[in-house]
Ligand SMILES: Nc1nc2c(c(=O)[nH]1)N[C@H]1C(S)=C(S)[C@@H](COP(=O)(O)O)O[C@H]1N2
């Protein structure tokens with residue numbers, strides 16, 4: 001639900017297209033059918049596509065918080081709960097190792113994020129294909145994106161197409177620099193990154209908001225960085 005702004009955040013109004021600069025001009029061309037490749041410490045590596053359409057649909061209304069300090073309030077997302085995908089499809093079909101609690105999420109534009117499985121199984125984490133009563137646009141991650149509102153924007157992977165479950169971190173490399181990555185990145189605890197405290201990163205990141213929005217809005221090179 002919408003609530004007061006968390007520490008260090010400001011209300012930017014609309015939802016700007018955003019991310020690390022290297023992703024600004026990457027618009028995956030394949031935005032039709034959601035397809036998720038499931039791998040890692042699993043008995044069966046597999047691809048989920050039609051199975052996803054059989055799951056119960058859910059709606060959440062939530063605020064979205066980018067680590068660089070902008071927030072977009074009261075967004076209405078529709079899609080399927082990550083928990084349902086895991087319990088009804090991934091667990092019975094892929095049979096991940098019981099101790100596989102380290103999850104890597106990958107996207108068609110090459111972006112990556114990781115989260116503990118327990119964070120992904122919360123009741124407000126969805127794989128969304130609709131935003132504010134319209135099908136998700138290519139700008140915002142069509143055909144499918146993760147929405148984990150308790151976690152900073154960089155964990156909310158757009159164009160998601162691969163999910164890997166691991167018992168131990170297999171040497172995962174985050175999209176950004178090491179200090180930008182926090183294993184959980186919870187907004188409530190201002191876990192903006194590792195190495196430096198959240199309040200310090202606030203000041204470092206804030207000047208990047210306007211130029212980054214401009215670069216993302218003006219991106220014209222439609223590079224397709226499909227990682228399979
Ligand atoms: N695949 C992918 N997912 C991504 C990003 C990206 O560049 N590529 N940027 C992240 C960041 S930093 C933020 S704040 C949000 C922005 O989402 P939006 O572009 O839909 O506003 O997406 C996140 N997920």
Ligand SMILES: [Mo]
Nearest residue numbers: 066067153154
């Ligand atoms: Mo972000």
